Amino acid sequence: MKLLLPSLLLLSVFSFGGRDKFACINKPFQGPTDTDTLVIGDINNDKIIDTAFIVGPKWLNEEDGWGDPKTSPYEIDVHFSCGLPSIHDDNAVTGYIENIGDIDGDGVSEVIVVPIWFIGCWGRMKFYTYKKGQWRYFGDADCHICTDEKYIGRITKLSKNKIRVIEDAWDSESADRVKKPKILKLNSK
Secondary structure (H helix, E strand, O other): OOOHHHHHHHHHHHHEOOOOOOEOOOOOOOOOEEEEEEEEEOOOOOOOOEEEEEEEEEOOEOOOEOOOOOOOOOOEEEEEOOOOOOEEEOOOOEEEEEEOOOOOOOOOOOEEEEEEOOOOOEEEEEEEEEEOOEEEEEEEEEEEOOOOOOHHHHEEEEEOOEEEEEEEEEEOOOOEEEEEEEEEEOOOO
């Protein structure tokens, strides 16, 4: 209960500010960039609930949108309230992040970042582990982002350095999405 009030206060400051504050991605564009605010649980084992801030590309105006990708890159950065370094993706207009728990037992949770475009439902879950002061990518799995399914429900820990993830795939014979398992190994370096 002691941690709930400060976390809610922090969330309200960043989620509901005016034009000069961070704006949630599901609100009209209010500033030079969009920021989605997500409570992700305690990812650094300090007993404080952490928040991720996904900062999207610079929105120019209603006529030009995000503009030319050569001059206004379609990139996102995921920043953390706990001071861990950010995660960068250079091919998205927004995104989603989910804490999948401390798989390797090093005290920092592994995370999934799902870069999202404004069209289409096919996406990719990108998996990261924190090593030597930075986030390190250790694999990905295809997903259908237009569902309400939680990504953590697709993960099974197999060992200290291995997970099984259920990814979405297209079955051309049945002309439908199917689920298939994929094994990912965490980098130990």
